[in-house]
Amino acid sequence: MAVKHWALKKSLWVYHVNTGACNNCDIEVLDLLTPRFDIERFGMILVGSPRHADVLAVTGTCTRQAMPRLQELYRQAAKPVVVLAIGSCAGAQGIFTEAYHMGSPVDETIRAVDPNAIIAYVPGCPPKPEAMIAAVVKAWDVIDTL
């Protein structure tokens, strides 16, 4: 395991993107920072700028308004970057698939920019914080192959 992979795994900085979530997933993301889960144990912190991010925590259905912005954010992030599609909405637009204001699902939107993007899915409505941590651990395996 190269130093590069070790360092990236131990220090994932998270940028939180809301692409039209009902705010429930966002609350669960914030739960990760609380004393109960404290993801800083694994070196993860929430950062304010996509340029600093290693993980884009995307919540929400990716509406037509949010689509180009999500793509722009992905372009702005310094690679390598992992995308976490959090919640059923971000996974496959959930119950809103048929709605008039939908863009494409999060993974398709990101793949339109970068076909090789690393995307981890966290199903649930909203998913538990434990599930998000488990998703990050799965993303570690992919980081090792970079």
Added chain:
Amino acid sequence: MSVPAIILTYLAAAAGTLLLGLAAKWFDRKVTARVQYRKGPPWYQPVADVLKLLHKETLVPSTGRGAGFLIAPAIALGATALAAAMLWAPLFAHEGSFLGDLIVVIYLLVIPPLATILGASASGSPHAAVGASREMKLILAYELPFVLALLVGVIHSGWTLQLGKMAADQQGQAGATLYSISGVLAMIVAILAVQAKLGQVPFDLAEAECEIMSGVFVEYSGPPLALIYISRAMLLATLPLLLILVFWGGLKLTLTGVPAFLGKYLLLLTLVTLIRNTNPRLRIDQAVRFFWLGLTPLAVLAAVLALVGRYKGLSWL
């Protein structure tokens, strides 16, 4: 000392400060986590952060000026490393300092924020521009009380501007500057100014994560961000040294002196961290008013008390 020996010493001091800085950064985050009833990051966290940033991509915004944007973090790092080296020299050997090195250190410590402003302005981002303008006002606000507070130390040690001599003087008959009324006042002012110099809460308005998205650093990524991270860690390690040298008797290389120095160092670091954790961010106008109308008169009072004490022979003043 010959020139190569001096250069080697300075390089060793800079490298040592880097390690100390990363340790201080971890200490800061760990104490923060404990204050919030969290477990906090493992001890190698800052090392992992820096290594990770060094391996990431460097992005230069299309609206920015590449050269100024990329060179600014290097300038900040250089100035911080030099200031750190100039503080270590008088700590270990009182002859290791030259006349007026206090003034040089004060100048060097202004360079990192100036470089930050340069980089932020070169990045062409409106968030960074807001951050840069706040940083500029903040420098204007804290620099005067900071220098006035250091002046108290200068007066106490008989108008010497040589850090080595100041430390030697405090280790002699006179006692540390801190153990006097003016010394305590000056220390309070200096610690708050240090807080602003470090860009820590309550004076972190230049980065203000939740309103201007880490402001001055918003466009940095990869290696330049690593340089910023390192230079800020080094600044965190360096500024307590300056306070100890000027106000608290420096380092005595004896069996009791070294633990005492370490204790003082950790105490100052903890204090800075606790101030950061127990205060909300100030608005820029509040911060400027706080420094100009609150701390500057306090620092002037301290200087006057120190002068009276010096010429009336009252060492407790």
